Amino acid sequence: MKLYSYWRSSTAYRARIALNLKGLEYEIVPVHLLRDGGEHRKADYMALNPQGILPTLEDGGVALTQSLAIMEYLDETHPTPPLLPADAVGRARVRAFCQAIACEIHPLTNLRVLKHLVSVVGQGEEEKLAWYRHWTGEGLKGLEAMAAGSGAFVHGDSPTMADICLVPQMYNARRFNIDLTPYPTLVRIDETCRALDAFAAAAPEAQPDAGT
Amino acid sequence: MKLYSYWRSSTAYRARIALNLKGLEYEIVPVHLLRDGGEHRKADYMALNPQGILPTLEDGGVALTQSLAIMEYLDETHPTPPLLPADAVGRARVRAFCQAIACEIHPLTNLRVLKHLVSVVGQGEEEKLAWYRHWTGEGLKGLEAMAAGSGAFVHGDSPTMADICLVPQMYNARRFNIDLTPYPTLVRIDETCRALDAFAAAAPEAQPDAGT
Numbered sequence: 001m002k003l004y005s006y007w008r009s010s011t012a013y014r015a016r017i018a019l020n021l022k023g024l025e026y027e028i029v030p031v032h033l034l035r036d037g038g039e040h041r042k043a044d045y046m047a048l049n050p051q052g053i054l055p056t057l058e059d060g061g062v063a064l065t066q067s068l069a070i071m072e073y074l075d076e077t078h079p080t081p082p083l084l085p086a087d088a089v090g091r092a093r094v095r096a097f098c099q100a101i102a103c104e105i106h107p108l109t110n111l112r113v114l115k116h117l118v119s120v121v122g123q124g125e126e127e128k129l130a131w132y133r134h135w136t137g138e139g140l141k142g143l144e145a146m147a148a149g150s151g152a153f154v155h156g157d158s159p160t161m162a163d164i165c166l167v168p169q170m171y172n173a174r175r176f177n178i179d180l181t182p183y184p185t186l187v188r189i190d191e192t193c194r195a196l197d198a199f200a201a202a203a204p205e206a207q208p209d210a211g212t
Numbered sequence: 213m214k215l216y217s218y219w220r221s222s223t224a225y226r227a228r229i230a231l232n233l234k235g236l237e238y239e240i241v242p243v244h245l246l247r248d249g250g251e252h253r254k255a256d257y258m259a260l261n262p263q264g265i266l267p268t269l270e271d272g273g274v275a276l277t278q279s280l281a282i283m284e285y286l287d288e289t290h291p292t293p294p295l296l297p298a299d300a301v302g303r304a305r306v307r308a309f310c311q312a313i314a315c316e317i318h319p320l321t322n323l324r325v326l327k328h329l330v331s332v333v334g335q336g337e338e339e340k341l342a343w344y345r346h347w348t349g350e351g352l353k354g355l356e357a358m359a360a361g362s363g364a365f366v367h368g369d370s371p372t373m374a375d376i377c378l379v380p381q382m383y384n385a386r387r388f389n390i391d392l393t394p395y396p397t398l399v400r401i402d403e404t405c406r407a408l409d410a411f412a413a414a415a416p417e418a419q420p421d422a423g424t
Binding site for chain 1: 333
């Protein structure tokens with residue numbers, strides 16, 4: 001398998017953790033989001049991923065897009081260890097937690113939106129950061145409430161897709177100096193996860209294109 | 213089952229279509245997004261849905277949130293008719309299509325973000341509409357490419373979660389007068405779907421709280 005990835009892309013980070021938890025071999029193909037107007041907007045990449053975003057996973061000649069869909073695909077094609085609970089209500093809870101990140105926080109705070117806020121809307125650096133902090137704070141508040149009563153991980157005794165989405169989101173929050181003290185459950189689960197090899201090896205700083 | 217819904221909420225619209233396609237009985241509990249500062253931000257609703265957003269589905273005393281997670285739950289607990297294809301690659305394609313709407317278009321163009329753009333960022337009405345058109349256009353362009361080669365529906369011969377996400381997105385685009393001529397495949401599939409009873413009965417104008 002080939003994963004088109006950028007070290008700081010949090011959606012590629014999700015896919016990397018999932019691949020590592022499954023113990024799968026994969027080749028990283030770096031796609032630089034900033035260089036040369038963005039390698040993800042070039043025709044050859046968009047032929048694989050018509051939205052022109054990361055990540056894309058190539059498996060047996062098929063190009064798969066959208067990180068949550070990729071995780072579901074990996075879980076279906078390589079069921080062990082499972083990334084979702086065994087019961088329908090548990091699976092709904094884990095998926096809702098993922099979507100609270102992937103549909104509510106990340107879309108408002110990713111690179112293309114921050115660039116648009118500056119170059120089209122005309123926001124300054126401080127206003128851009130205020131936007132970032134507002135939507136991240138709103139989102140983390142909801143997640144902390146959703147995680148109430150969680151054990152070592154968001155759901156059950158082993159990592160699920162919920163933890164896979166949480167860790168990159170917390171990485172981004174730290175990078176933008178968001179005060180995390182109101183979210184003790186999230187902080188604790190994030191630390192537990194990052195101590196695991198599968199998460200550590202997926203971290204931005206551990207990537208072949210780190211720092212580029 | 214009880215669905216907490218607002219007639220114009222496109223995420224509630226998705227859940228309504230899914231419930232109708234499954235032929236399930238459910239009670240609509242209207243939650244007004246504009247009245248009295250937003251009924252979705254009141255403590256009693258947020259006890260069910262800590263994010264304070266629509267929809268919530270109550271089933272057997274359990275509150276389920278996030279429309280895509282709700283659709284997956286309904287598909288697992290009531291498998292007929294299926295809302296996902298039978299093969300893993302097909303399911304990945306359908307889920308990616310859903311997420312291209314739910315993670316890329318809708319989060320940037322929903323009511324709370326448009327309100328924030330005006331009241332916090334200080335954008336005027338025309339600039340707000342430009343923002344709306346920009347992100348909807350970017351998103352529909354990607355979707356049209358993803359739908360290339362589709363038959364009557366986005367995937368296969370019957371509606372899937374992809375069609376369920378598409379129809380409310382197209383409703384929103386029409387409501388904001390987006391030019392849809394660049395997206396002939398999406399327009400065709402949307403029309404095919406809306407002719408079906410399950411989609412028609414879920415439309416905003418067919419809801420008990422329509423026009424409120």
